[in-house]
Amino acid sequence: MIQKLCIVGVGLMGGSIAKAARKRGLCWEIVGVDADPENLARALELGVIDNGFEVNAFGDFAKGAEGSDWVVIATPAGVSGRIFRDLKPVWSAEAIYTDVGSIKQSVIWAAEQTFGKVPANFVPGHPIAGAERSGVDAASEDFYLEKKVILTPTSATAPQAVRLVEDFWVSLGALVSLMEPLHHDQVFAATSHLPHVLAYALVHMLGEMDEQEEIFQYAGAGFRDFTRIASSNPQMWRDICLLNSRQIIPLLNAMGEELQQVASLMEQNSVESAENLLLYFAEARNARQRFIEQSLADLGTS
Amino acid sequence: MIQKLCIVGVGLMGGSIAKAARKRGLCWEIVGVDADPENLARALELGVIDNGFEVNAFGDFAKGAEGSDWVVIATPAGVSGRIFRDLKPVWSAEAIYTDVGSIKQSVIWAAEQTFGKVPANFVPGHPIAGAERSGVDAASEDFYLEKKVILTPTSATAPQAVRLVEDFWVSLGALVSLMEPLHHDQVFAATSHLPHVLAYALVHMLGEMDEQEEIFQYAGAGFRDFTRIASSNPQMWRDICLLNSRQIIPLLNAMGEELQQVASLMEQNSVESAENLLLYFAEARNARQRFIEQSLADLGTS
Known part of the structure; x- marks a missing residue:
């Protein structure tokens, strides 16, 4: 005791x-x-x-x-x-x-x-x-x-x-x-820190557009869910980002490349690129389905 | 009638x-x-x-x-x-x-x-x-x-x-x-189509990491909310992306620049850059707060 x-x-x-x-x-x-x-x-x-x-x-x-x-x-x-x-x-x-x-x-x-x-x-x-x-x-x-x-x-x-x-x-x-400490920081950079930075970056960018064009009034429940984590404590997340920058920065670069890949599939406008874009979204949905099934399995064992 | x-x-x-x-x-x-x-x-x-x-x-x-x-x-x-x-x-x-x-x-x-x-x-x-x-x-x-x-x-x-x-x-x-039709497509590119592409791209990237490192088992409720829209119908969203690509592609490029800006603030590691990163996150949180207040006001009038 x-x-x-x-x-x-x-x-x-x-x-x-x-x-x-x-x-x-x-x-x-x-x-x-x-x-x-x-x-x-x-x-x-x-x-x-x-x-x-x-x-x-x-x-x-x-x-x-x-x-x-x-x-x-x-x-x-x-x-x-x-x-x-x-x-x-x-x-x-x-x-x-x-x-x-x-x-x-x-x-x-x-x-x-x-x-x-x-x-x-x-x-x-x-x-x-x-x-x-x-x-x-x-x-x-x-x-x-x-x-x-x-x-x-x-x-x-x-x-x-x-x-x-x-x-x-x-x-x-x-x-x-x-x-392992390094593996821990990599895993949370991917599943927690990166999503927070993405949410902050999106809302930061749209916040400037909103001032001119009032875009937020047409944003719905999907947007509310997607940006919920952008309401997190800015100081806490600034500290997390700086403390784990070695793991987060490479993921931000990789994310930029993912976005370029999607933009390029949208730009090509061919039968093949349209099929590849569908495949890309379908793979993403399958990955999320895997995550959801795993979460449910975890709940089942706890 | x-x-x-x-x-x-x-x-x-x-x-x-x-x-x-x-x-x-x-x-x-x-x-x-x-x-x-x-x-x-x-x-x-x-x-x-x-x-x-x-x-x-x-x-x-x-x-x-x-x-x-x-x-x-x-x-x-x-x-x-x-x-x-x-x-x-x-x-x-x-x-x-x-x-x-x-x-x-x-x-x-x-x-x-x-x-x-x-x-x-x-x-x-x-x-x-x-x-x-x-x-x-x-x-x-x-x-x-x-x-x-x-x-x-x-x-x-x-x-x-x-x-x-x-x-x-x-x-x-x-x-x-x-x-205006053009304004409509710009607004929804920003508040709906872009978030969907971001969610798909994130889950697509992490799905590949997960196969090697099983990162999804540590992802929590924030991740679940953030990626909910990546479970949307891939065919529908492929079509939307191709039909509105002229409005979405510039936003994907702008988003890439936002991510570079955050990565650069994290990389500099100075007192000034740390303050600017805090300011960046705080501005984002304020923008989301504005969106939430507007949503509540809308509910009040309907």
């Missing part, structure tokens, strides 16, 4: 871990660290945490983490470098550290930079869970129920630490799998 | 017009013309039409349309040339003709090619309504209730014919507006 669980960043993700761990009796005490004093006060008021420490110039952050035997870094992905530097003075070889960042290579690089090499007791993780709302008020004790959690240990990570973190997530009701 | 309403193509769109017109007592008799004998038999069985004529080599199509005082062409957009040629021998100056094609310039060109100039009694139209299902079984008498219908008369179209078609749609419960 965990004696003192420290949650760094008591927002939707971190707050939900605290509530879920408490509900399932995984820990004696929960300490919260947060940069936002209001959110911290709210977390205390709701009983999500037992003690709260502010991230400030007085080093209260380290005081909160000190003596914890389990630390979950649940901050936005872009600040992991600063978190590691703040944790370094109180880093304990006896404790387990894990995080919830959506990009894994950059977190691992930040740990390497701070500690010389990735600490054996740090297990990089990524719960695939999100919601429209944010902050501790949105946190829920069943937030991770049947959600996928990917752990991306490096060659330096202790297998025993990986097992403990895996058990922790399984106790919260999650479905855990392991992945 | 319409004496004999002829529906060319008794599918979801045409069948719904027939059912809606009958429910509202707009016509005495409804004649259906269809290339699919099974669908035609089903339309008769359901009482959607009173008489059915098959599109075949014996000219039954013309027999069905002959003597009708109101003809709605509700076939896929790609076949309007053939429809006009088949209708030409029985075209009546006393009747009103309209269509439901989603691209207007190509329909107008097809009419010009067949008749020398666009007939004064042909009113090009586009009801913004669609559904996952197709065929006469999916047709519904309230299908057009509070749906937008755009009419795109040319300079050759008789104002009286436009008024009659407008009244017809209003009687079915639709919200009618007028637009």
